[in-house]
Amino acid sequence: MTDVPDITLNNGVTIPQLGFGTxxxxxxxxxxxxxxxxEAGYRHIDxxxxxxxxxAVGEAVAASGLDRSEIFVTSKLNNGAHARDDALAAFDQTMDELGFEQLDLFLVHWPLPGVGDFVETWHAMEEIYASGRCRAIGVSNFQPPHLRRVMETSETxxxxxxxxxHPYLTQDTVRAYDREHGIATEAWSPIAQGKVLSDPAITEIAARLGRTPAQVVLRWHLQRGDIVFPKSTTPARxxxxxxxxxxxxxxxxxxxxSxxxxxxxxxxxxxxxDHTG
Incomplete structure (x- = not known):
């Protein structure tokens, strides 16, 4: 079976660079x-x-026959749970749903700058991390100003x-900021919901290499250092x-x-x- 490269996060936890999105x-x-x-070889589920x-993710992990330590699972805090007590309760619910004693990575799903103070949310995430029930914490969809506020008001x-x-949204500025501060970048919508797959620049490379356009785009992500988790319900894909x-x-x-x-x-x-529904 193919060995997927690991990325070492800033707290020493390792995450497979290629995962499966849900x-x-x-x-x-x-x-x-x-x-x-x-079955295909993935060991990282988002x-x-x-x-x-x-x-259902937790049920699959339980039914897989794989040791829990072999599988890296990420989940994310819902948008309606940014207040401290709500965030702690939401994490408890996530753990109940998954059926886990420990989660690998928990993210603030969106900063929601017009709804509330995501710094309070991040402090709740720090409490979750300190409890030992989550191996690493992070954020999702944060821009450099959001990240700056979090880091100015937090130890973590x-x-x-x-x-x-994706190739139509390379995110060079955010990725550079992440890299400068030791934050790993994960890419969602890595093939732009399929929009990039018919681009002549990508199809030409795919034809020359005897690969599919999707494989070429995913390879581009991996070589530039992104953690990526394509989604499909088609086993062949x-x-x-x-x-x-x-x-x-x-x-x-x-x-x-690029x-x-x-x-x-x-x-x-x-x-x-700022959608909290």
């Missing part, structure tokens, strides 16, 4: 999808309270910042997305893909998104 996978389909991912499928630098990133370690992109290929940036989001803008 966003928009129906809870009823999640258990089988995650088991198919395990979920969230907001997705409504944490219980986020281990991870999970952001939308789940396997295809895992098969990204038998080839390399040249510096010219990497540059050609040059596609147009700052185009498929999801909300973190500076204005």
């Amino acid at each position: 966003f928009q996978i129906d809870p009823d389909a999640t258990r089988d999808a995650v088991l198919a991912a395990f 979920t969230a309270e907001m997705y409504g499928n944490e219980r 630098v986020p281990a991870v910042n999970q952001i939308e990133a 789940v396997t295809e997305n895992f098969d990204v370690f038998g080839f390399e992109l040249t510096p010219a290929d990497m540059a050609a893909i 040059a596609l940036n147009r700052d185009e989001r498929t999801g909300p803008d973190p500076d204005t998104f």
